Amino acid sequence: MTQPVTTSVKPKLSFWQIWNMSFGFLGIQFGFALQGGFMSRIFQTLGAEKDAIPILWIAAPLTGLIVQPIVGYLSDRTWHPTLGRRRPFFLIGAVLSSIALFFAPYSSALWMAVGALWILDASINISMEPFRALVADKLPDSQRSYGFVVQTLIIGVGTWAASNLPWLMTQLGVPNTAAPGVIPDSVKFAFAVGAGVLFFSILYTILTTKEYPPENLAAFEKDKKETEGFLHGFKEIFTQIVTMPKVMVQLGVVQFFSWFAFFILWSFATPAITEHIFKATDTASAAYNDAADKVGNYLGTYGLVSMLYALILAFITSKIKINRRAFHMFGLFCGALGFSSIYIVENHENLHYSFALVGIAWASILSMPYAMLSSAVPAKKMGIYMGIFNMFIVIPQIIAAVGGINFTYKFLFGEATINTMLLAGLSLAVAAVANLFISSKAAILDGYIDPSLEEKT
Incomplete structure (x- = not known):
């Protein structure tokens, strides 16, 4: 039987143990990459105008805003004798996500595609938030950067592979064109493969990773019984939001502008690049669909490079302690230039x-x-804090979806759709500068232990 492990004596894990516990993120990223790279293509094929695309995406961030804090709260309070704390949510999310991903490209009307995106994003969110918390649950502080970097390495593999799937299907002879208003078979086949990868990669993590039980299981169960009910859960989530640590707000500003930029990418990369560089606008034409496949290929490049960069970071963080703030500023400035x-x-x-x-x-x-974040907040509330932290990811996406992108890029740069990429670059530059306001040593310095935080934990 697994013995309780206190936060101060967590053993260091090997690369392969960290790999196994993060491997499910390969499937999650297959889902996100296919969704991010090709849902705008599906929307355009089903008749959506370019300026309407952001609002059609609003289902995704709205879902995350609601689902992630709830899942975080529930996973903090869960202990299953076989599946543990986070893995029950991995399993539920895997089943629902793989079904939603498979059927999304079979939408025959725009409202169906929007509904499919809503279901898909809600399902992926059920699995994703506990994966973040699991790294913090399992690893000592000295391995936190290393653990999240290994997770990023796997995400990079998933982004690259999934983004290239429609192109690969085309190379294998699957048609990438169809009648007007019909999704090409290459996209349908790609989503089907993605659904399989999503389910089995999460299942792999469930089968190969064990979780540490609460340090005092009897007290854990007693506290859970005394605080049951929807009203208490809502009150707890609301309380943690209004009293969130200062470092969370500081990181939140950085996250806000970072994810605003990437929402622009997912919403506008296909229409902006196919129009500006390939001069293709007819969504039923071979020229447009060939160009859209190539855009997916270029999106795969950022996944591939993120994987290679994560490999470099994994080597560095396994050997030395780093200044996380400085590394993050460098990365964001690179993205702004890109x-x-x-x-x-x-x-x-x-x-x-x-x-x-x-x-x-x-x-x-x-x-x-x-x-x-994981080094600067109490461990026993890691799930709910990771869920609340997601607010700083989804709120900018909601603002972007309801007109923030369309108004801002036209006001600053002009009407051409390609100007959305300039707005994304500006947003990442602001995010980079915002890092200067992060002041917590526990957050900035890899391996730094905050004594007051240890007492809370």
Whole structure:
């Protein structure tokens, strides 16, 4: 039987143990990459106008805003003798996500595609938040940066592979064109493969990873019984939101502008690049669908580079303690340059260089903020804090979806759709500068132990 492990004596884990506990993120990222890279293509195929695309995406961030704090709260209070604390949510999310991902490209009307996106994002969120908390649950503080970087490495593999799936299906002879208003078979096949990868990769983590039980299981169960009920849960989530630690607010500003930029990418990369660089606007034409496949290929580049950059970070963080704030600033400035350079690209092959810089930012966004947060908040509330931290991811996406993108890029840069990439670059530059306001040593310095935090934990 697994013995309770206190937060102060957690054993260091090997690379492969950390790999196993994070492997399910491969499937989660297959879901997110297919959703992020190709839902706008599906919306356009089903008749959506370019300016309407952001509002059609609003289902995704709204779902995350509601689901993640609730899942975080519930997973903090869960203990199953076989599945543990976080893994029950992995399993539920895996089943629902794989079903939703498989059926999303079979939408025959725009409202069906929007509904499919809503269900898909809610389902993925059920699994995703506990994966963040699991790294903090299992690893000592000295391995937090390393753990989140390994997770990012797996995410990079998933982003690259999933983004290239429709292109690969086309190379294998699957048609990438269809009648007007019909999703091409290459996209349908890609989503089907993604659904399989999503389910089995999460199942792999469930089967290969054990969790530490609460340090005092009897007290844990007693406290859970005394605080049951929807009203208490709502009150607890609300209380933690209004009293969140200062470091969470500081990191939240960085996250706000980071995710605003990437929501622009997911919403507008396909229409902006197919129109500006490939001069293709007819969604039923071979020219447009070939261009859209290539955009997916370039999106895969940022996933591939994020994987390679995460490998470098994994080596560095396994050997030395780093200044997380400085590393994150560097990554975000690289992404700002990458987005801005898309505007001046003439030869589409050069987009690989632009998206390579975006990939460095993506690797940093998926690792450094979570490493900083997990080292600066109490461990026993890690799930709910990770869920609440997601607010700083979804709120900028909601603002972007209800008009923030359309108004801002047109006001600052002009009507051309490619100007959305300039806005994304500006947003990442602001995020980079906002790092200067992060003041917690526990967040900034890898391996720093805050004595007051230890007492709370």
